[in-house]
Amino acid sequence: MSDEFWTPSGPNLVVEADNRTILPCLPSSSFKVIYIDPPFNTGRTQKRQLIRTVRSPEGDRIGFKGQKYETLKGKVTSFNDTFVDYWEFLEPLLVHAYRLLTEDGTFYLHLDYREVHYAKVFLDALFGRDRFLNEIIWAYDYGARSTNKWPPKHDNILVYVKNPEAYCFNSEQVDREPYMAPGLVTPEKAARGKLPTDVWWHTIVSPTGREKTGYATQKPEGVLRRIVQASSNPGDWLLDFFAGSGTLGSVALQLDRNFVLIDNNPEAVAVMRKRLGHGRLTGRVSYFSGIPNEGQCLDGANR
Numbered sequence: 001m002s003d004e005f006w007t008p009s010g011p012n013l014v015v016e017a018d019n020r021t022i023l024p025c026l027p028s029s030s031f032k033v034i035y036i037d038p039p040f041n042t043g044r045t046q047k048r049q050l051i052r053t054v055r056s057p058e059g060d061r062i063g064f065k066g067q068k069y070e071t072l073k074g075k076v077t078s079f080n081d082t083f084v085d086y087w088e089f090l091e092p093l094l095v096h097a098y099r100l101l102t103e104d105g106t107f108y109l110h111l112d113y114r115e116v117h118y119a120k121v122f123l124d125a126l127f128g129r130d131r132f133l134n135e136i137i138w139a140y141d142y143g144a145r146s147t148n149k150w151p152p153k154h155d156n157i158l159v160y161v162k163n164p165e166a167y168c169f170n171s172e173q174v175d176r177e178p179y180m181a182p183g184l185v186t187p188e189k190a191a192r193g194k195l196p197t198d199v200w201w202h203t204i205v206s207p208t209g210r211e212k213t214g215y216a217t218q219k220p221e222g223v224l225r226r227i228v229q230a231s232s233n234p235g236d237w238l239l240d241f242f243a244g245s246g247t248l249g250s251v252a253l254q255l256d257r258n259f260v261l262i263d264n265n266p267e268a269v270a271v272m273r274k275r276l277g278h279g280r281l282t283g284r285v286s287y288f289s290g291i292p293n294e295g296q297c298l299d300g301a302n303r
């Protein structure tokens with residue numbers, strides 16, 4: 001029996017664990033699509049000693065691509081504290097995402113307007129600016145409207161490819177949408193609909209609809225379906241390491257793709273068990289909870 005934690009010949013996998021313990025146990029270049037929708041609040045205790053870092057040749061900290069950073073201790077605002085904490089948490093996970101993508105793979109990072117600009121700068125450095133494919137705006141219209149600023153009613157999804165010469169993009173497979181002015185195009189075109197642009201108008205998960213699982217941060221299948229249709233083919237492996245209610249897995253089952261989903265919240269895994277079962281449509285979903293064996297994962301340097 002193989003002692004690898006996961007192999008592409010194995011079943012779909014739902015893991016209940018901290019993603020930081022699992023990502024080092026997955027082999028490089030394995031996933032055609034990685035989609036993540038990380039929470040802002042990481043749930044980690046705030047540091048007492050506030051720090052921030054600046055790039056400096058004399059720096060005492062080694063960061064991404066061997067850049068040296070100088071640590072500046074002192075008075076910073078609570079916003080900066082949260083910010084440093086959040087990005088210290090997220091950056092190593094993004095480095096793993098890059099490692100885990102197949103050569104023709106695509107990474108989708110779902111954030112909101114507060115974090116997306118920092119993420120763009122980091123991912124440009126990680127992937128290369130020429131690997132940035134799109135910023136998708138998911139626009140919805142739900143909830144109260146602030147009256148002292150333009151009410152924010154969109155999320156941002158950054159899209160990066162590993163190889164700009166050889167990535168998967170199946171525009172013909174993507175669900176089309178109605179023309180805004182169907183009278184201006186031929187009846188054939190109007191009947192076929194148009195290819196979505198980088199602005200996706202889509203309702204949030206309806207509180208009374210079939211899709212609703214009850215998980216607070218659940219994203220609509222319609223948004224994930226486009227991502228999966230465009231950037232993968234049947235039989236490909238997809239990964240979501242902030243899986244929540246398992247929306248990516250549900251879409252993958254419907255479209256004959258395979259998946260690994262990771263979440264450290266037992267409630268999320270209970271929702272996924274109910275939603276994905278043991279793979280009615282594609283056959284197999286297995287569940288794992290805990291910490292893999294040391295030998296199944298990368299060495300400490302890569303963790």
Ligand SMILES: C[S@@+](CC[C@H](N)C(=O)[O-])C[C@H]1O[C@@H](n2cnc3c(N)ncnc32)[C@H](O)[C@@H]1O
Pocket residue numbers: 017018019020037038039042215217218219220241242243244245246247248262263264265268
């Ligand atoms: C915004 S939700 C994802 C929602 C998901 N896209 C959906 O459609 O249901 C973020 C998820 O990340 C999980 N999470 C946060 N930190 C984590 C960690 N270190 N490891 C694994 N999961 C984590 C949370 O439990 C939460 O379910």
